Amino acid sequence: MLSALIKKEIRANLVSFRFVAVAAMVLIVVPVAILVLANDAVKKVDEFSMRRTETENYLKSYAHFNRLQNVVQPAQPPLPAYALVRGISSDVNIEEFDDDPLPVMFPLLDLTFVVAILLSLAALIFSYDAVCGEKEDGTLKLMLANGLPRAKILLGKVIGGTVTLLVPFVASLILGLFVILLNPRLAWSGSDWAALGVLLAGAALYVFFFFVLGVFISARHQSSSASIMTSLCAWVVFVLVLPNLSPYMASLVAPAPSRIKVGREVFRLTDLERDDLGRKLQADRLRELVKKYPVLTERVSDTEAKARADRDPAYKEAMQARVREVQAAWDEANRIQNGKANALWDDLRLKEEAQTRLAKAISMISPAADFTYAATDLTSTGLMNQKHFDDLSTLWEQSYEDYVRARTAALQKQDSTVDWWNSPVDVSDMPRFQYREEAVDARIAGALPPLGILAALALLAFGAAYFSFVKYDVR
Amino acid sequence: MTGTIIKKEIASNLLSYKFFIVILLTTLLLATSFFVLAKDFKGRKADYELVRPKPGEAMAVLPPNPLSIFAKGLDEAMTRSFEIGAYGMGVRAGQKSGNAIFAFFPTPDFVYIVKVVLSLVAMLFGFDQISRERENGVLRLVLSNSVSRAKVLAGKWLGNYLSLAVPFTLVTLIGFALMNLDPQISFGAAGTMRFLLLLAVALLYVALFLSLGLLISALTKKAASSLVVLLLIWAVAVFVLPNIGTLVARQLVDVPSVKALSEKRQQTWTREILLAIVESRGKGDAAWDASRKEHFGKIDVEFDQLENDYRVKFDRLVRLTKNINRVSPAASFVYAETELAGTGIAEEGRLKEGVVRYKDAVLKESDQGKKEHTAFSYKYRSVGQVMVQGGLFDVAWLAVFTIVLFAGAYAAFVRYDVR
Numbered sequence: 090m091l092s093a094l095i096k097k098e099i100r101a102n103l104v105s106f107r108f109v110a111v112a113a114m115v116l117i118v119v120p121v122a123i124l125v126l127a128n129d130a131v132k133k134v135d136e137f138s139m140r141r142t143e144t145e146n147y148l149k150s151y152a153h154f155n156r157l158q159n160v161v162q163p164a165q166p167p168l169p170a171y172a173l174v175r176g177i178s179s180d181v182n183i184e185e186f187d188d189d190p191l192p193v194m195f196p197l198l199d200l201t202f203v204v205a206i207l208l209s210l211a212a213l214i215f216s217y218d219a220v221c222g223e224k225e226d227g228t229l230k231l232m233l234a235n236g237l238p239r240a241k242i243l244l245g246k247v248i249g250g251t252v253t254l255l256v257p258f259v260a261s262l263i264l265g266l267f268v269i270l271l272n273p274r275l276a277w278s279g280s281d282w283a284a285l286g287v288l289l290a291g292a293a294l295y296v297f298f299f300f301v302l303g304v305f306i307s308a309r310h311q312s313s314s315a316s317i318m319t320s321l322c323a324w325v326v327f328v329l330v331l332p333n334l335s336p337y338m339a340s341l342v343a344p345a346p347s348r349i350k351v352g353r354e355v356f357r358l359t360d361l362e363r364d365d366l367g368r369k370l371q372a373d374r375l376r377e378l379v380k381k382y383p384v385l386t387e388r389v390s391d392t393e394a395k396a397r398a399d400r401d402p403a404y405k406e407a408m409q410a411r412v413r414e415v416q417a418a419w420d421e422a423n424r425i426q427n428g429k430a431n432a433l434w435d436d437l438r439l440k441e442e443a444q445t446r447l448a449k450a451i452s453m454i455s456p457a458a459d460f461t462y463a464a465t466d467l468t469s470t471g472l473m474n475q476k477h478f479d480d481l482s483t484l485w486e487q488s489y490e491d492y493v494r495a496r497t498a499a500l501q502k503q504d505s506t507v508d509w510w511n512s513p514v515d516v517s518d519m520p521r522f523q524y525r526e527e528a529v530d531a532r533i534a535g536a537l538p539p540l541g542i543l544a545a546l547a548l549l550a551f552g553a554a555y556f557s558f559v560k561y562d563v564r
Numbered sequence: 565m566t567g568t569i570i571k572k573e574i575a576s577n578l579l580s581y582k583f584f585i586v587i588l589l590t591t592l593l594l595a596t597s598f599f600v601l602a603k604d605f606k607g608r609k610a611d612y613e614l615v616r617p618k619p620g621e622a623m624a625v626l627p628p629n630p631l632s633i634f635a636k637g638l639d640e641a642m643t644r645s646f647e648i649g650a651y652g653m654g655v656r657a658g659q660k661s662g663n664a665i666f667a668f669f670p671t672p673d674f675v676y677i678v679k680v681v682l683s684l685v686a687m688l689f690g691f692d693q694i695s696r697e698r699e700n701g702v703l704r705l706v707l708s709n710s711v712s713r714a715k716v717l718a719g720k721w722l723g724n725y726l727s728l729a730v731p732f733t734l735v736t737l738i739g740f741a742l743m744n745l746d747p748q749i750s751f752g753a754a755g756t757m758r759f760l761l762l763l764a765v766a767l768l769y770v771a772l773f774l775s776l777g778l779l780i781s782a783l784t785k786k787a788a789s790s791l792v793v794l795l796l797i798w799a800v801a802v803f804v805l806p807n808i809g810t811l812v813a814r815q816l817v818d819v820p821s822v823k824a825l826s827e828k829r830q831q832t833w834t835r836e837i838l839l840a841i842v843e844s845r846g847k848g849d850a851a852w853d854a855s856r857k858e859h860f861g862k863i864d865v866e867f868d869q870l871e872n873d874y875r876v877k878f879d880r881l882v883r884l885t886k887n888i889n890r891v892s893p894a895a896s897f898v899y900a901e902t903e904l905a906g907t908g909i910a911e912e913g914r915l916k917e918g919v920v921r922y923k924d925a926v927l928k929e930s931d932q933g934k935k936e937h938t939a940f941s942y943k944y945r946s947v948g949q950v951m952v953q954g955g956l957f958d959v960a961w962l963a964v965f966t967i968v969l970f971a972g973a974y975a976a977f978v979r980y981d982v983r
Contacts, residue, residue, distance in 0.1 A: 143831070153834075180821050190638045337603070
């Protein structure tokens, strides 16, 4: 019997005007969006490899340890999934002079956006009159006269409705995916397809939620014209407002210290105050050292000192001891001041993380936010990837620092009179930052909590719809 | 006669469930938005007081713009601090970068709420005006009186517009008045005038969507189908078109990404410092000074070159994006509002030009051996300038849209079969 009900729903929907209109829109918007996104992704890949080449060219001639880290900062390469989902990957770059204001004004259109906004709206367009509309037409009375349990009718309605809605979406997606398949520059691997599969399941769940919500609201109203008003208002709140308000609410509840203030304080600690401390420590240490090597009190130019060191081993030893002491003094100054600065950063980071967690928790009341988090985590364009990228960067920074330490020590051994920090060196054996996307099972695991909440919300809505429908006065 | 129809529309609206829920939603959203963004503004203002340059300090930083409570736009980017030091420019951004959730969803400011929610609401007021009245037979009765269809349509438009615009204007004005009571927020006379302009443009935008609603209603026989068509047109106009325009424009204009630009700057900077050190090594302090001066000059020239190249390309991208996006009235609306509030793309570009000029002035002062630098000053464009530089175009564009849609509604209604 259930299958007969589902079939009836699907058939009734397929011939309806709203189906034609929604299908036409989805079939145009999705492939166009994918086409545009895919082209843009290819462009990004090109630009990224160009940036790499330029960095390598620079390193060949000008790599020097003092400022090397500024040039070899880890960068996120474009991912194959950029052809579908963008998440928070756009380069706003607000921390530097060159910022890009366009994504701030108009967020990019991607698949998440299409599902979160257009499909949920379409689901409500399909379901707002599911109960009250049939009552108005009188078909509900007839149907219930057949001794059908209301639960079955409800289930038939939501399954049939969700399926009819997903058909044009999947068809449009297949059209769009041809763009990806036909473009050899977008090398999609098995894990990308697996992630897309889970994303689609999430989209189905999301559409299901809104369909059920529409039925629920419909079963609370006697007229479909009132039902659509409530449905749209609920949609606005759930999809367009709650997620957007959540970070602002979180910053009211869990404020973080001012970034600007911390930044300035850190600069003062690690620059001005460090220099003062370093000079003081250096002077102290040299005062002690001069007692041991009185020759060091003589002021000579660099070239003379070098010549003298070659002649006189005792002088060379004194000079080396001096270099060591100076280094030790500055190391200590750096250690102390960096310790103070790190404490400030850590405090800021912890508070910001707490705020982000709270914002995320608040926004997760909204199914749109749940779907967005799941979709972006699945495609490495969300919060999870941000953390993953930071972890990779930290690992790379450690290996980079090890490399610099070993390399400078070796060079120092080779020739201790050269200022290796400020001389061009060959860094072809330096570890380069390699971004590796998180494994697909980890991404899926990361997407499960928001999908779970989405499923719970859908169940809740279904329960509410069931109870409202059971009590519905069909006359 | 039109007066009677207006009265009838308002009276029937006031009693309807639609009016109740829609006005409740709008009021709640606007109130929350005002509260949250006023808080946000005050937080940023407190931040500004912390970094506010002391006399003689070479730093360019703007206080947050109070109108950003209504149109946040790029105010976050415009209130970064630019510190000019011997080794270049240090840029610091505010709070938003600490919480990634901000990046996921657009700011829920007045402009966003009007752009998305008010447009939807306006359409909901218009969608069933003609088709529903045909369905329940009221239209026939109305037209059986000797009243011209033009008058009926005008009455409907005005009646519905007033029932939406009056509560909306009231809520917004009350919110604005309450903000004025807060000693930390002061708009001033100029700010108040700009705010009224923001409100006026918002009212124009609402008129546009009401006309669209009437047009579609006059083109369809059934209210249910007019709703479906309207919602889809609305979704495309408000969400799809403006957001896809940027991507399309980027494919037509070659603009380097900002990351590439920042990398290029780092390369230039580190290269020239290295060269300065290497070339003057072992030659004493005088040689170092000369070499440093030469290479820092080169950095400055190359940075300005990079910035100029980028600006030219980026301006082209913005122009193209704007023109593509203007297909959708929502984009025109956002441009007009943000530029009027002083938080738009053009204003941000202008500010950055100002910062570059200030940097040059500071470097010149340093060359002359001055330790105390003149303070940075930036004057927002006047309303007149904003209007001349694109604002008027966007507003006129919205007005043209509205008139064309209303004329279309009239043409469709005149031929409408009321049976």
